Amino acid sequence: MLVGFTAGGGSDLAARNVAHKLTEMFGQSVVVDNRTGATGAIAAETVAKAQPDGYTLMMLAVAQVVANVFDDKLAYNTARDFTAVSYVSRNPYVVAVAPTLAARTVREFIDLAKSQPGRLNYGSTGIGGSNHLVTELFNSAAGIRLTHVPYKGPPQALADLAGGHVDLVFASITSGLPLARAGKVRALAITSLKRSTAAPEVPVVAETLPGFEVIGWYGVVAPKGTPAAIVNRLSGAIAKGLQSPEVRERFAADGSETVGSTPAAFERHIASEIARFRQVIRDVGIRRE
Numbered sequence: 406m407l408v409g410f411t412a413g414g415g416s417d418l419a420a421r422n423v424a425h426k427l428t429e430m431f432g433q434s435v436v437v438d439n440r441t442g443a444t445g446a447i448a449a450e451t452v453a454k455a456q457p458d459g460y461t462l463m464m465l466a467v468a469q470v471v472a473n474v475f476d477d478k479l480a481y482n483t484a485r486d487f488t489a490v491s492y493v494s495r496n497p498y499v500v501a502v503a504p505t506l507a508a509r510t511v512r513e514f515i516d517l518a519k520s521q522p523g524r525l526n527y528g529s530t531g532i533g534g535s536n537h538l539v540t541e542l543f544n545s546a547a548g549i550r551l552t553h554v555p556y557k558g559p560p561q562a563l564a565d566l567a568g569g570h571v572d573l574v575f576a577s578i579t580s581g582l583p584l585a586r587a588g589k590v591r592a593l594a595i596t597s598l599k600r601s602t603a604a605p606e607v608p609v610v611a612e613t614l615p616g617f618e619v620i621g622w623y624g625v626v627a628p629k630g631t632p633a634a635i636v637n638r639l640s641g642a643i644a645k646g647l648q649s650p651e652v653r654e655r656f657a658a659d660g661s662e663t664v665g666s667t668p669a670a671f672e673r674h675i676a677s678e679i680a681r682f683r684q685v686i687r688d689v690g691i692r693r694e
Contacts (some may be wrong), residue, residue, distance in 0.1 A: 406422070406434070406462045407437075407439075407440050407448040407452055407463045407464070408439045408459070409442075409445025409448035409449060409466065409469055410466065411439060413660070414559075414577075415437060415579045415580075417437070417464075418579065419623040419641075419661070420437045420464035421437050422652055422656060423435075423455065423493060423643060423646065423647075424436070425506070426652055428647075429682060430449065430646060433623055445466060445469035445472065446472060447480040449463065449465075449469050449480075449486075450481045451544065452500050452627075456628070457630035458512070458631070461673040462490065462625055462626065463627075463674075464493070465487070465623065465625070465626045467622050468534060468535045470483050470675065471533065471538060471568065472533065472534070475533030477670070478575060478580065482629060484675070484676065484679060486629050487628065487629055488625070488631045488636055488668070489668045489669075490621065490626070490643065490671065491639070491643040491671055492624040492664045492670065492674055493622075493623045493624045493643055493663070494622065495597075495621075495662045495664060496623070496660065497577065497619075497660070498539060498574065498620075499576045499578050499582065499594075499595055499596075500514075500593045501563075501590040501591065501593070502510070502572060502573050502591050502593055502594070503567070503568075503573075503590065503609045504567070504588065504590060505569045506572055506591070510594075510608075510613070511593050511594045511613040513607070514573070515547045515548075515549055515613070518547070518551060518557060519548070519549055522550050523551075524552075524667045525572045525573065526554050526557075526571050526573075527552070527553060527574060528556055528562035528565055528566055528573070528574045529555050529562060530555075530558050531555045531558075531563060532555050532558060533686075535554075535682075536575040536576070536643040537553065537646070538682055538685045539596070539619045540553075540570065540573070540575050541685060542589075542619055543575070544612075544690075545688070551572075554638055556562050558621045559580055561638070563576060563580060574590075575596070577605070577621055578604075578660045585607075592604070594607060594612070594613070594618070594664060595607050595610070596609070597618060598616075601660050603658065618639070622664075624666075625639070627639070640666075640667060643665060644665035644666065645665075646666065647663040648663075648665060
């Protein structure tokens with residue numbers, strides 16, 4: 406099971422939880438292989454070209470879908486090259502600000518940004534990245550204008566946030582909450598509609614901007630052409646594994662919600678996300694450099 410990002414990140418943790426359960430259920434080792442680089446494109450290209458025999462899978466992240474929507478010249482195409490297996494988990498973002506910023510709530514942040522148009526900035530993992538587009542959705546909903554500061558990855562953006570060099574970052578819940586609890590950044594809100602059981606003390610953006618919800622997610626895909634019998638067997642096993650209390654608890658500890666789905670349901674979800682982010686890119690007018 407390939408992962409396009411470094412060990413310890415959200416997609417890696419999701420993959421290891423699923424791989425561990427599949428190993429138990431099948432009695433055959435499922436090995437997680439981190440092929441990092443190019444916003445997950447290296448892993449995605451590898452899986453797209455792999456034999457469609459069920460022995461090569463990938464934990465697809467929303468970041469890889471967004472990267473492909475933003476840059477159609479990548480060596481993989483999400484809709485064309487993969488067979489959906491199962492939607493694994495939903496993972497809200499944390500709206501994190503620098504600890505020195507004079508805003509302790511979403512409303513205070515919005516008011517501060519409106520009083521200084523273009524003066525506040527936000528960090529992202531790169532132009533066209535998922536948290537770049539998510540922050541632009543927030544800017545549009547709040548009616549504010551922030552200056553974009555792209556970074557090469559989450560560690561650099563969060564390090565500069567903690568140091569007060571940028572004002573805001575939409576961080577994954579797996580990386581944002583630990584930093585907030587350590588006092589290195591301030592968590593203003595979470596982007597799910599309901600408060601997270603992992604951090605019930607943190608409000609949601611929707612309490613200030615009704616209806617606002619953006620969710621990161623992970624799911625398992627196989628190379629296009631993998632036989633339906635194999636896909637269905639894997640999908641059923643993953644869905645069953647995600648229902649087990651120990652797996653659900655491991656995901657919940659990171660602020661994630663397990664899903665589990667049929668291949669068709671996950672395929673529909675991927676298609677809806679492609680359409681959604683394509684519209685955001687058009688509305689905001691983001692261009693490749």
